[in-house]
Amino acid sequence: MLNTLGLHARAAAQVVRTASAFQSKVYLGNGEREVSAKSIMGVMMLAATQGMTLALRVEGADEREAYTAMNEIFNQRFGEDE
Amino acid sequence: MFYLQGAGVGSGIAVGPAYVIQQSVFGAAVQQVESDQLDTEVARLERALQNTSQHLEQTRLEVPDNAPKEIAAFLDAHIMMVNDPTLREETVKFIRESHYSAESALAAHRGELVEVFVNMEDEYLRSKKADVDQVIQQIHQQLLKDYSDPDVSEKSLDGCILVAHDLTPADTVQFMRMKMNAFVTNLGSPISHVAILAGSLQIPAVVGLHGAVSRIAHGTVIAVDARSGSVIVDPDEKTLERLNARREKYERHQNRLLALKDLEPVTLDGKKTTLLANVELPEDVDHALNCGAMGVGLYRTEYLFMNRMHQPSEEEQFQAYVHVVKALKRVTIRTLDLGADKQVDGGRKQGKVAINPALGLRAVRLCLRAVGTFRSQLRAIYRASAFGEVQCMIPMLSNLEELRQVLTIIEEVKQELSSENIVYDPEVKVGGMIEVPAAAITADQFAQALDFLSVGTNDLIQYTLAIDRVDDEVNYLYDPLHCSILRLVKNVLDAGANYDKPVSLCGEMASDGRYTRLLLGMGLRIFSMDPGAIPEVKQIIRQSDVACTVPFVETIMASSDSATRTGQLARLNEHGQPVQLQL
Numbered sequence: 001m002l003n004t005l006g007l008h009a010r011a012a013a014q015v016v017r018t019a020s021a022f023q024s025k026v027y028l029g030n031g032e033r034e035v036s037a038k039s040i041m042g043v044m045m046l047a048a049t050q051g052m053t054l055a056l057r058v059e060g061a062d063e064r065e066a067y068t069a070m071n072e073i074f075n076q077r078f079g080e081d082e
Numbered sequence: 083m084f085y086l087q088g089a090g091v092g093s094g095i096a097v098g099p100a101y102v103i104q105q106s107v108f109g110a111a112v113q114q115v116e117s118d119q120l121d122t123e124v125a126r127l128e129r130a131l132q133n134t135s136q137h138l139e140q141t142r143l144e145v146p147d148n149a150p151k152e153i154a155a156f157l158d159a160h161i162m163m164v165n166d167p168t169l170r171e172e173t174v175k176f177i178r179e180s181h182y183s184a185e186s187a188l189a190a191h192r193g194e195l196v197e198v199f200v201n202m203e204d205e206y207l208r209s210k211k212a213d214v215d216q217v218i219q220q221i222h223q224q225l226l227k228d229y230s231d232p233d234v235s236e237k238s239l240d241g242c243i244l245v246a247h248d249l250t251p252a253d254t255v256q257f258m259r260m261k262m263n264a265f266v267t268n269l270g271s272p273i274s275h276v277a278i279l280a281g282s283l284q285i286p287a288v289v290g291l292h293g294a295v296s297r298i299a300h301g302t303v304i305a306v307d308a309r310s311g312s313v314i315v316d317p318d319e320k321t322l323e324r325l326n327a328r329r330e331k332y333e334r335h336q337n338r339l340l341a342l343k344d345l346e347p348v349t350l351d352g353k354k355t356t357l358l359a360n361v362e363l364p365e366d367v368d369h370a371l372n373c374g375a376m377g378v379g380l381y382r383t384e385y386l387f388m389n390r391m392h393q394p395s396e397e398e399q400f401q402a403y404v405h406v407v408k409a410l411k412r413v414t415i416r417t418l419d420l421g422a423d424k425q426v427d428g429g430r431k432q433g434k435v436a437i438n439p440a441l442g443l444r445a446v447r448l449c450l451r452a453v454g455t456f457r458s459q460l461r462a463i464y465r466a467s468a469f470g471e472v473q474c475m476i477p478m479l480s481n482l483e484e485l486r487q488v489l490t491i492i493e494e495v496k497q498e499l500s501s502e503n504i505v506y507d508p509e510v511k512v513g514g515m516i517e518v519p520a521a522a523i524t525a526d527q528f529a530q531a532l533d534f535l536s537v538g539t540n541d542l543i544q545y546t547l548a549i550d551r552v553d554d555e556v557n558y559l560y561d562p563l564h565c566s567i568l569r570l571v572k573n574v575l576d577a578g579a580n581y582d583k584p585v586s587l588c589g590e591m592a593s594d595g596r597y598t599r600l601l602l603g604m605g606l607r608i609f610s611m612d613p614g615a616i617p618e619v620k621q622i623i624r625q626s627d628v629a630c631t632v633p634f635v636e637t638i639m640a641s642s643d644s645a646t647r648t649g650q651l652a653r654l655n656e657h658g659q660p661v662q663l664q665l
Contacts, residue, residue, distance in 0.1 A: 041195060
């Protein structure tokens, strides 16, 4: 997690929108729990804050594309402003 | 008479009869159903989810124009939560496996969710429990409608103080229309959305007052004080008098600011200045007008392009620009400043993330690459120029060749519009943001090639001092008083003066009252800032004498010692008035 605010509501919504665009199952894990990245509640429950490492698991027909897209939004810090 | 204490949010003091709303709260005993009822319960849940989603979607469409922009964002988040597949699956599991009624299953799943949230370490994330609760509450209300139709009164709340367990974003849209005077809620914290709401509506509210609903009787007179966070229930004569006196004092203060609104921003020695607003969303327009902005000095257009998959059409952009131009008459529209920290969702496919986005393909560089997008924005800007005084401003200029390309494209767009018989103002002024050190150093060349210049201090400071303001490790180095910055700003102001081209300053330095006199003394006359800062800056300008600031400014500019500069600035702000100058 690179962005300062962590996975706040808007960022979580972006994660869900991105994941939901793919057929594959997309999961995010914080070591303690693994949730569907297509569930807003699930993503918020990860309580991901800056500096935390999340595990991404993708499974399905378009897994490569999904993997790339998910990586990108995290690396771009959800287009967060200053 | 008794006192209750919570967290005060919003502003002001209100006195009026309490309007208490009773909402369903969880905690009822678990209800189990027979095996043959399970399908019915699942169907009830599905229907409730669907109705809640529809209700929220409908409310989303009805958000009034004057509502704070956050409300729509909160509603969007709630809509997404109601449609969350996991929420549905987990609740259905409780019905199927534990034979719970739909209500009990929902309460049970809520319990699971809430437990995770309350144990979170991060305060901000923990506060999101409130959203989970509100969404589930709304689904629960829908389920209850199967038994009775709770009468949602559309009465006017004029003069009343709303007392509720909690207010959902959907509730607030409804209550805004009913003109509530103030509100008190059991739940909520100073960082919750109800607090943001009170701030935007500029009404007093007290949140996090546990037990408010049960301890305040419907119809009792109560007083709400935003500053102290106290609620006085059934105040006696004397207390009422005292409260009214304080309310009047507060209103006088507000009126003083308001009175300032129509006063000229002119210095004691008669130098006229222009105070403009920086705006972004269409909603900012009213705020800018209320604060006495004389126009818009920086209209950021990025928001039109962000958080969406497709670019806005020329028509959509045109409509947005005309809205601002009609309201504020004189508007400087900045062309797209995307890239760096502002990425578009739709831009995901445009390739790799730059290694150093602040120095990468952004703003005008990106526009010259995506010429189609640039042209459609320019067309929209020029079309809007038929409705008021429009200026066009190019961000991130660093060399004149780039600028010439832009000017060529602008000429082509103008010819195109003429040949299509579309009305526009052929005299639209074209200016540049001076935010790259290269442009600040060669400001004389840019002043000759452009109609006006605007100093963007935020980026200029970043680029000049080579520090990322967002980076906690180095942002202590961010210093608007650094000699290099003062010299660059002065250089731009002088270039403007030499070639008779107006220079404005639209970075945060313009909003910060500490720098107002310094900038005046350096020669700045056009300030563009966050609308809320206008009254304060205007007050300082009206109490300044430019001639008296000059010796201070000269000392500050000449000093190589940062402590001296800071000290002199403080003296300028304290003593830089005519009477005290005989030192």
